[in-house]
Amino acid sequence: MPASTHTVTNQPPPLTDYDVFSADAALVEGLARHVSPEHADEAHAELAALGREAGSAQAQEWGAQANENPPVLRTHDRYGHRIDEVDFHPSWHRLMDRGVAAGLTDPWSRPDGQLRRSAAFLVWTQVEAGHGCPLSMSHAAVPALRKEPSLAAEWEPLLSSRTYDHGLDRPAAGKAGAIAGMGMTEKQGGSDVRANTTSAVPLAGEGEYALTGHKWFCSAPMSDVFLVLAQAPGGLTCFLVPRVLPDGTRNTFRIQRLKDKLGNRSNASAEIEFDGTTWARRVGEEGRGVATIIEMVAATRLDCVTGSAALMRQAVAQATHHAAHRSVFGRELIEQPLMRNVLADLALESEAATALALRLATAYDSAAGTGEQAAQDRAFLRLALPAAKYWVTKRCVPLAGEALECLGGNGYVEESGMPRLLRESPLNSLWEGSGNVQALDLLRALQRGPEPLNAVLTEIGRAHGADHRLDAAVKDLLTQLSDLDGIETRARRLAERLALVLQGSLLVRFAPPQVADAFCAARLGGDAGAAFGTLPGGLDHAALVERALPVA
Template sequence: MNFQGEFIMSAPTLFNTHVVENQPLPLPAYNLWQDDPLLKCAVMANVTSPHADVALQLDVFGQVAGFELMEHGELANKNKPEFHPFDRYGRRIDDVAFHPSYHALMSAAMQGNVHNYSWQNESQQGAHVIRAALIFMQYQADAGTTCPLTMTHAAIPALRQAKGLPDYWVNKVVHGQYDDRTLPAEHKHGLSIGMGMTEKQGGSDVRRNTTTATKQEDGSYRIVGHKFFFSAPMCDGHLILAQTGAGLGCFLLPRVMPDGTLNEVRIQRLKDKLGDWSNASSEVEFQGATAYLIGEEGKGVRVIIDMVSLTRLDCMIGSSATMRQGLVQAYHHVSNREAFGATLIDQPLMQNVIADLTLECTASLALTMRVARAVDASKTNPKEAALARIATAIGKYWICKRTPAFINEAQECLGGIGYVEENILPRLYRQAPLNSIWEGSGNVQCLDVLRALHKEPESKAALFDLLHSAKGRNACYDNHLQSLLDAFEDTATLEIRSRLITEHTAIAMQGALLLNESDSVMANTFCEARLGKQQGLAFGTLPANAPFLDIIKKGMLSSSNN
């Protein structure tokens, strides 16, 4: 306005200060299966002759996850779940409201069989590997929804041990679709299952649980107590541990009773978590809630162990998926950004970083899918079952530990933009530590490794059969394997050294798996750097003679858009 109050149009300026150049465009949408050579290689290495319809299903879900679900993942994390304990008239409803994108993610995932592929195709070789690939893709779009998807999938071995439980509890998980309505389980199109194991005073030491279960005349149990972590409280049922006269028992606790009333589960609050924002985690109190025994009284830990093993495998899958998406984002940026007269990816030091991240991602995915293969074969092959028991703890420890540092390195590739919430990297960074904590922290995994070595000679034999299968293919690997054998023989201080031993075992397994594949470039570089101690502690410290460009090329997206 001028002094007389009249509006004056701004004159064209000679000082245009907002010219955007040398900034990459956002990563275009891409098919998370078809365009990912690392995932395809890892799956094919562990599935013999997959059927054409299997490849088609992975392709279809890869398209959905890479195009539709990536955006839904952003929206679901920007709009956290809201807890509504009461309705407008004061009735207790214990409801958690989710953004529509959360429901879209869950619906697409269940339609894509992320939660039940293993159980629908149990007779098919590689069913657990294919299912691992499905949730690997889902995880890149949104990690939060994989929590209820993981628990629903992992609950089946436990639910099958129930006596007198209506068949629909298993059938509607194995064959059902997403149904978010608050209804009795019998009347829903599909069911989701959560977990409530830990309490304030015990954490991973579940034998300190104080929640009690008292048997009623109708055969059900009355549950009184609390859970400090009650994951995905809007699930249709939860598997919980509670004390009986004979010790800990495992119970299925429905959210809605057959008559349509809510079970006596009171949500106290939702957890204000570092990451995993799209999903709700809660604290609850059981005020005489009704539950049904799974297995036998006093055998609760034994019943739940199969579920825990499967969820630990999903921790490996999720961490590997987080790495993969971090690598994809970093590579896209450095391929489209110039500095100091050259594109970043053409600069030797950046090549070292991206190649090192590609190696780590490849090795983590190889170990993850090998464990999925062992789980898949465990029903009919005792040796694979033994390998699965020890390798799950080893892989869960190491892969989940590596992820936060990996994502931080990917952020550095983007510079300041990698620290800004408009980018996916901060979400990946917040998510990265979760899997090392969930389902047993690092110390718990290492103690499980020692327990398997001590109590299950067949697990140790299966592990070292795998390690010896690559002997003679790389000198650095052979030397590391011998050092590892010597370390296991020194039993006096085994527990206090168990983190280092588990780490060395995990890297040896990754080296063996890479050596047993046909890609000598990846395998030899990995062994010489990781096992031959030819690199530093940070990423991007591979030896100068490493074939950086060959490694990077193997990890690139196949899509012509990238």
């Protein structure tokens, strides 16, 4: 009923029924920059269609419902049989169905596949981030499975399928598509997977084992198949664990409980037990578990960067949209200099994250090939990926909090969607290795040979001479790299500077001048404070905000 004492005025309209892709200038330009010219029109049309669906009121309702109705564990059926199933709201399945159909588990079947998939992941994640976890792991499992060609032949077509066929009512061989999860972390080890105690005993069949042990965090326990690490006679080894066995019976996969998480609430994370009858197949050689699964880790780390870029973009879209329609003290928020500074700073951070994510995705496509450029991009990813994963995921949390504040009290209310973004924002900095893990991984890459650093410096060097602040930042980075005394203590600072210089080089080369100028002044020149909204004067704040507005 209409209010009897007042009319509702000065409230922004809902940000719905817009094209999430076409309204994102940084993403549109980044795709055009990296995609092969002969596939550009097809890729743009495909992403625009997904963007319209992502911006629809229907998709946004699915995202809200999936979070308001989190998954429920059912350990037994009505007769007392152990079933270990997780029930999801129908909206979760609708999100998964659309994500699978959009190719978010399949970068393999077309040219520029990872670039196009990453762009789509950035678009679709803005609807709801939780279901991105199983989509990410399903795509990332394939490189690991290729270490065992027979398993890859069996599972890759299912994991790359454009059909979402959920349910544990039949073996994967009888399904049109499959979803993958993983289980590496154990109570006593955390990131130190070599401390895992889960054991694997060889069985009579070639490559078959029985597992005994636990996993403290098992992502997406409703999946059809899992990659896990366990101690075989030859050492830590990677294994494939199906939920349903080839004869149609359930594999032993005891779900003890679901985690009560800060965010990512639409997705299930579980503690699981293998009781000695859990059947598994070896992936790769015994004792080579980390080397086998590292391909999966690299792919999911790329999705951590892309997923955080997506959260940033959605937060900026909501904040700028609100400010464009909200009038305070006699004029629109977007016209007020201090608010415009905040919005411009947020937009700058978001664009830098998007540019870096797309460059990594392009390198991932190239690295899968052969030849000198493929080798160069493999080396580039070895150093650039942990640096980007460290920095972009770290910046997501303060950006989401500041964007929420732009909506004032309305942003603190669940209906705005901003609290969900804020709760989600720390996840990617934890998933697939925390900040310290990334920084130490960066040091390992530096210590094992000159190729990764040379590849990154070659990339950065393409912008040499274009901005004196970038050149000075590169010089400072090289000084830091030359000082090995206490370098582990400084590893986070090194990862930060490397990521910033990479972002700066990309923006100087490809972004509009006002974007590159602002980034070099605030992020490399040191002419800004620690909080958002402290961009120096003399920059074109209005142009940065206008570019970030969610209008096509």
